[in-house]
Every structure is written in structure tokens, then in C-alpha cells.
Amino acid sequence: MELLAQNLLNGLTIGSFYALVALGYTMVYGVLKLINFAHGGLFMWGAYLGWTFLTILGFLVARTGPFALVPVVILVMITVGLMGVLLERIAYRPLRGTGRLPPVISALGAAFILESAARNLYGASYQVYPTGVDLSGRFNLVGNLTVSYTQVLAVVASLLLMALLYIYVNYTRTGTAMRAVSLDHDTSRLMGIDVNRIIGIVFFIGPALGGAAGVLVALHYGSFNFTLGWTFGLKAFIAAILGGIGNIPGAMLGGLLLGGVESLGAVYLGSQWKDVIAYALLALILIVRPTGILGERVAEKL
Amino acid sequence: MIADTMQPAAAQTGAAPMLEVNNVHAYYGHVHALKGISLTVGQGEVVALIGANGAGKSTTLRAVSGLLKLREGEIKIAGKSIAGVPAHDVVYMGVSHSPEGRKIFPTLTVNENLNMGAYSLGGAKAKIEGHRDRVFALFPRLRERRSQLAGTLSGGEQQMLAIGRALMNDPRLLLLDEPSLGLAPLLVKTIFDTVREINKTGVSILLVEQNARAALRLATTGYVLETGNIVLSGPASSLLADERVRKAYLGEG
Numbered sequence: 001m002e003l004l005a006q007n008l009l010n011g012l013t014i015g016s017f018y019a020l021v022a023l024g025y026t027m028v029y030g031v032l033k034l035i036n037f038a039h040g041g042l043f044m045w046g047a048y049l050g051w052t053f054l055t056i057l058g059f060l061v062a063r064t065g066p067f068a069l070v071p072v073v074i075l076v077m078i079t080v081g082l083m084g085v086l087l088e089r090i091a092y093r094p095l096r097g098t099g100r101l102p103p104v105i106s107a108l109g110a111a112f113i114l115e116s117a118a119r120n121l122y123g124a125s126y127q128v129y130p131t132g133v134d135l136s137g138r139f140n141l142v143g144n145l146t147v148s149y150t151q152v153l154a155v156v157a158s159l160l161l162m163a164l165l166y167i168y169v170n171y172t173r174t175g176t177a178m179r180a181v182s183l184d185h186d187t188s189r190l191m192g193i194d195v196n197r198i199i200g201i202v203f204f205i206g207p208a209l210g211g212a213a214g215v216l217v218a219l220h221y222g223s224f225n226f227t228l229g230w231t232f233g234l235k236a237f238i239a240a241i242l243g244g245i246g247n248i249p250g251a252m253l254g255g256l257l258l259g260g261v262e263s264l265g266a267v268y269l270g271s272q273w274k275d276v277i278a279y280a281l282l283a284l285i286l287i288v289r290p291t292g293i294l295g296e297r298v299a300e301k302l
Numbered sequence: 303m304i305a306d307t308m309q310p311a312a313a314q315t316g317a318a319p320m321l322e323v324n325n326v327h328a329y330y331g332h333v334h335a336l337k338g339i340s341l342t343v344g345q346g347e348v349v350a351l352i353g354a355n356g357a358g359k360s361t362t363l364r365a366v367s368g369l370l371k372l373r374e375g376e377i378k379i380a381g382k383s384i385a386g387v388p389a390h391d392v393v394y395m396g397v398s399h400s401p402e403g404r405k406i407f408p409t410l411t412v413n414e415n416l417n418m419g420a421y422s423l424g425g426a427k428a429k430i431e432g433h434r435d436r437v438f439a440l441f442p443r444l445r446e447r448r449s450q451l452a453g454t455l456s457g458g459e460q461q462m463l464a465i466g467r468a469l470m471n472d473p474r475l476l477l478l479d480e481p482s483l484g485l486a487p488l489l490v491k492t493i494f495d496t497v498r499e500i501n502k503t504g505v506s507i508l509l510v511e512q513n514a515r516a517a518l519r520l521a522t523t524g525y526v527l528e529t530g531n532i533v534l535s536g537p538a539s540s541l542l543a544d545e546r547v548r549k550a551y552l553g554e555g
């Protein structure tokens with residue numbers, strides 16, 4: 001029972017990371033109906049840039065410990081966000097109106113470029129986050145149930161970012177315009193909405209969240225290498241599909257669900273079955289609900 | 303030949319007309335959809351554009367609102383050319399387009415749809431609320447439904463929302479594409495009455511309609527479009543009396 005609870009807790013932690021990364025897939029899909037396969041690469045770059053900034057700001061880490069994470073995460077979000085904007089300008093915008101396949105190929109190309117660049121610059125071996133930022137304590141919950149400080153920090157940070165995004169998308173003028181653009185570009189233009197500007201904002205926010213997730217994931221696992229984008233990024237993509245791609249609450253739900261189910265599977269079948277469970281869950285949900293859990297309307301538009 | 307003898311009754315009061323379309327050609331790929339059309343909407347005027355399915359009526363409106371680029375010709379809003387102006391900026395020249403098929407945002411609430419109609423007004427809260435009140439006065443039903451998702455409205459209510467949304471930015475020129483399509487006769491009358499009311503507040507209107515009789519009764523000037531060409535134009539009352547219009551578009555003879 002305790003093992004189950006402990007695993008579930010870890011699963012939800014991983015799930016909140018999945019969710020944070022899944023948001024980038026789903027937001028871009030919303031406005032462009034494009035699966036941005038380069039998103040996993042941007043997320044991985046978040047982890048590398050976090051490592052780089054922490055190394056450069058070593059004096060800050062030495063003095064403030066984990067608090068150095070605050071400026072580092074913000075810096076990473078801005079940098080990866082700008083990378084996202086650049087990616088859209090270079091790899092997607094010139095292909096607008098050429099059909100659905102060319103941008104997907106371009107996305108795959110961009111994903112390989114991001115991955116190779118990281119591998120060439122940082123090497124293939126695992127990077128370890130500086131020890132100074134690692135919060136090495138654990139909270140004791142009921143019984144023997146514990147969570148690490150890092151885990152709590154990472155979960156709180158990702159939930160906070162998701163809450164901010166939710167408020168932004170649902171209660172601001174630009175957020176509403178984003179939802180309008182997801183539904184219909186031409187009609188949005190008739191409202192006076194600059195569709196390209198909104199797409200630019202989406203390509204900043206999605207990757208910025210992915211970048212933050214990169215830092216949090218690296219912090220949680222302690223080490224990572226360039227394969228993070230494909231391994232973890234692909235899971236997050238599954239989470240987006242599970243929740244209903246294009247649907248923002250769906251991405252959050254899909255992430256938490258996937259993390260939770262994976263951890264349950266790890267308890268009952270063994271952790272080597274994790275990926276099997278993830279893909280089986282995907283297949284199962286798509287059979288029952290081809291549009292994902294919350295994604296009916298957007299998918300219908302295809 | 304009526305086109306040669308009848309001049310559009312644009313209200314020429316010295317100021318530039320609200321809308322001038324001069325010799326406009328437009329294509330969809332290789333489809334030559336507009337073959338050199340010209341029309342004028344005077345300040346404060348209602349102009350009806352009628353024609354069979356596929357004649358190019360919606361295409362004309364899309365050209366005016368900047369969604370469709372011209373191959374040739376010129377479009378002027380109150381004397382200013384829209385050449386090179388992106389569609390989302392044409393709105394700022396005072397044009398509002400209620401497109402064919404309503405095109406409301408189904409997963410946004412009624413209020414959010416209206417907010418998007420006022421997007422071009424930025425953060426001018428007081429102004430926006432004033433316009434919202436005016437829309438609710440025209441369509442009280444929308445006030446009752448304001449927190450409901452637009453996609454759950456009935457067809458008629460969606461049409462009200464489409465028109466209301468187009469009014470939210472207080473346009474000088476309103477482009478209406480088949481506002482009465484698919485509505486019950488009683489509601490059609492309401493919509494036409496509302497269009498008249500909107501016009502009384504000084505808004506110039508270019509109205510595309512299948513319901514040619516109602517449209518020509520409301521309009522001062524009418525144009526008849528056939529496969530991308532204007533084949534007839536003149537005072538709406540003359541078109542209503544014209545033999546060919548009666549036969550082809552009013553279902554008489």
C-alpha cells in the first residue's frame with residue numbers, strides 16, 4: 001500500500017512534467033494544426049541551458065543555493081522561448097499554405113538539428129546538475145511516505161506555470177484571441193487579430209514552458225543527455241494526444257494521467273513495462289475516443 | 303444594357319464614398335472569380351449585391367475586407383486604398399465583415415465572441431461595454447445567453463451573434479454575407495429590420511443576399527453579379543421592377 005502511494009506520488013511528479021511539455025505540443029497544434037516534433041528538442045535544450053546558466057552563475061549557486069534556480073529558470077524560459085519564435089520563422093512560416101506534410105518534415109528536420117547540436121556541443125555523456133542547487137531533504141508525509149524537497153519544488157513550479165497559462169489563455173484579451181485563432185484564422189483576421197503575432201506568442205510560450213520543464217526534469221533526475229528530447233519529449237507528446245491535442249486542459253490531464261498510470265504499472269508489472277503501458281494506454285484511449293479525452297471539437301475540424 | 307443607362311445612386315456629398323471597388327479581378331488558383339467588377343457604396347447607404355450561387359458575391363466581400371488579394375483593380379475605403387494593407391488592419395479602417403456561414407467561434411462564449419468583435423478597440427473598456435449594451439439592445443436574446451458557448455446557440459441566435467460581433471467595433475462600413483440564410487420567416491424579418499436600424503445609426507452597409515426581394519427593398523442601390531461580372535446595377539426600386547431581375551432572382555414570370 002505504501003509502495004503504491006509512494007509510486008503514485010512519483011508518477012504524479014513525472015506527470016506534471018509531462019503536462020508542462022505537452023502544453024507546448026498542444027498549443028502549437030491548436031493554432032497551426034501542426035505537430036511540432038522539434039518541441040522535444042527545445043525541451044531538452046532547456047535542460048542543457050539550465051545546466052549552462054547554473055555553471056556560469058556558479059557564484060550565485062554557491063551563495064544562494066537553490067534560490068539560484070529562480071533567475072536560471074527565467075533565463076531558460078526566455079532563451080528557449082526565443083528559440084521557439086525563431087524556429088517558427090525559419091522552419092514553419094515559409095511553408096505556410098503548402099499543405100500539411102511539408103511543415104511536419106521541416107519539424108522533424110529541426111528536431112534532428114536541435115539534437116545533433118546539443119550532442120556536438122555538450123557531448124553524448126550525461127550532464128549532472130551542480131550539487132549546490134539540489135535540495136537534499138525530504139518531507140515525511142503519513143507513515144513512511146516521503147517526497148524530496150526537489151520533487152515538491154518541481155511540482156509546485158510546474159503547477160504554478162500551468163495555472164498562470166490557464167488564466168492567461170482564458171481570461172485575457174490575447175489569450176482569447178489565441179483560442180479564436182485556433183478555431184479559424186480568417187475569421188480571426190476579420191476581428192483585427194494579427195494571426196502571425198498570435199502564432200509568434202504561442203511559439204514563445206509553448207517552448208518557454210518546455211524549457212522550464214527541461215530544467216525541472218533534469219533537477220528531478222539529477223542527470224540527463226541529448227536523448228532526453230526523444231525519450232521524455234515523446235511521452236509528453238503522447239500525453240497531449242491522450243488529453244486531446246489542441247486542448248490545453250487536456251494536455252494537463254493527459255500528462256498527469258500518463259504519469260499516474262505509468263507509476264501504477266511500475267508497481268504491479270515492474271518498471272521495465274513503463275513504456276509498454278504508456279503506448280497501450282494511448283492505443284486504448286484512441287480506440288474508445290479517437291479525439292482524446294477532451295479534444296472533440298478541434299479534432300472534428302480536421 | 304441597363305448598366306449603361308442607370309448610374310448607382312451613391313450619395314455624393316463631396317466626401318469620398320464609403321467604399322469604391324474599381325475594376326477588381328481576383329482568382330482562387332486558376333479560377334477567375336471576379337472579372338473586373340466595380341461598385342460603390344455611398345456614405346450611409348445600403349447597397350444590395352445579389353446573384354446566383356457561385357456568382358462571386360462572397361468573394362467580393364472577401365476582397366473588400368482584405369482576405370483575398372486582388373490581381374488587378376483597386377478598393378478604397380473612404381478614399382483610402384487597401385492595397386498592401388493586411389486583412390487584420392483593414393478592420394482599423396472602419397470595415398466589419400460578418401462572413402458567410404456565420405463563422406462564430408463555437409467554443410468561445412457569447413461574450414467572448416463579442417469581445418473578439420471589439421478586439422481592434424484594444425483595452426477601451428468603457429467604449430466596448432457601450433457597444434455591448436447596444437448589441438444586447440438590438441438582440442436581447444444574446445444578453446440572456448451571454449455566458450453560454452456560442453456553438454450551443456440555435457442557428458438564428460448564431461446569426462444574431464455574428465451580426466452583433468461585427469457591430470462591436472462600431473464600423474463605418476458593414477459587410478453582411480447572407481444574414482438571413484436558413485432562418486425562419488419571422489426571424490428573417492427581424493434581421494432585416496435590425497439591419498435597417500443599424501443603417502439608421504449611420505453605418506453604411508453592403509448586403510449580400512439570396513433573399514433578393516427583401517434585400518432590394520431595404521437597399522437604395524442594387525448590383526447583380528453573374529459569374530464574376532456585374533451585369534446589372536441601379537436604384538434598388540428599378541431593379542425590383544426590372545423584367546430580368548423579376549424572372550431570375552425574384553421567382554416571378
Ligand SMILES: Nc1ncnc2c1ncn2[C@@H]1O[C@H](COP(=O)(O)OP(=O)(O)OP(=O)(O)O)[C@@H](O)[C@H]1O
Nearest residue numbers: 330333335353354355356357358359360361362402
Ligand atoms: N476557396 C476557393 N477555392 C477555389 N474556388 C473558390 C473558392 N471559394 C470560392 N471559389 C469559387 O469562386 C466562385 C465564386 O464563389 P463565391 O463564394 O464568391 O460565390 P457566391 O456568389 O458567394 O455564392 P453563394 O451564393 O453560393 O454563396 C465560385 O465559382 C466558387 O466555386
Ligand SMILES: [Mg+2]
Nearest residue numbers: 359360361402
Ligand atoms: Mg457566398
